[in-house]
Amino acid sequence: MQALRYSINVTLDGCVHHEAGVAPDEELMRFWTDELRRADALVYGRVTYEMMQSAWRRPVSGGWPDGMDAWEVPFAETIDAARKHVVSNTLASVDWNADLVRGDLATEVQRLKEEPGRGLSLGAVTLPAALADLGLIDEYLFVVHPLVAGHGPRLLDGQHERLRLELVERRAFASGAVAHRYVPQR
Template sequence: MRKLTFAMNTSLDGYIAAPGEDLGWSVPSDELFEWWSDRVAATSLALYGRKMWETMSADWPTADEQPGATPAIIEFAGRWRDMPKMVFSSRAIPVDWNARLVTSDAVTEIARLKAEGGGPMDILGAALAAAAMRAGLIDEYILVTHPVLLGGGKPFFTSLDDWVHLNLVETRTFPDGVLLTRYETIR
């Protein structure tokens, strides 16, 4: 069975975006950016919600062609384009860059993907991850916590019907007081 991971930057008070979708608080250090890039390279399939897809596909397809693109940005952009992706949306939207659109029920499709076996999958996007959380499909949570309080915005976690018990399996500190915590779901 494939492993499904939800990994995002989060504020100390649990938000992945500030009000107005502001992400300016989560600019990564070089070391953290390298960690994210390595994660993209190791992901067999990325599952995107529509909004996260629109955010990522607005920049990364051509980020390596922009003036001043650093070697790290060039590497990430190539890895991002090469990574297989599925985009979940209830309406038809354009997808490209090794991605395919899925308009059927996300939870059913994610459960099918997990059961078919294969390499690790990442889920990206708050609404899509929330549906997978409520269905008990997420095997691992990675919180990359930045030392900032946002006071509101888009939460990392959704409301759940039942408790989800987790086991801490890794911690790592990055520059600027950023802390990575990785948890596995206890089943």
């Protein structure tokens, strides 16, 4: 069974909004590229899928934008080529190597986990709270950035059940960000 791994950038006050000022530097971009490569597919909610598609889909010209730094290209190529599962009841269709996940959330995500592979990478803001409540997330990776956003959506906001985690890895970056990898205590 594949592990479902939730990973996200977060501020000290728990903000997970992409505009909170947590853009990765070169070291963090290499880290996130390696994390994507650990998975056979990505699982996104609609909003995250649309945001990532607008930022990281290869342009129709075939080349990456001139403004993209060379150290961003491996991440862009990895995410662009990755298989994606989009959880949405509002989208009529998806492309960008993606398929729609509809129906009962627990049943459909469990089905994805039962497919052969190295793992699934979950990236979203609201979807993870529902999946955590269902006990479907096998690993949590929070890259905590040394800033306070003061506003915005919070990490796992809306989760109903208490979640006890065990720290299994910690890594500090030159920027002051710290990656914390956890697994649920069973």
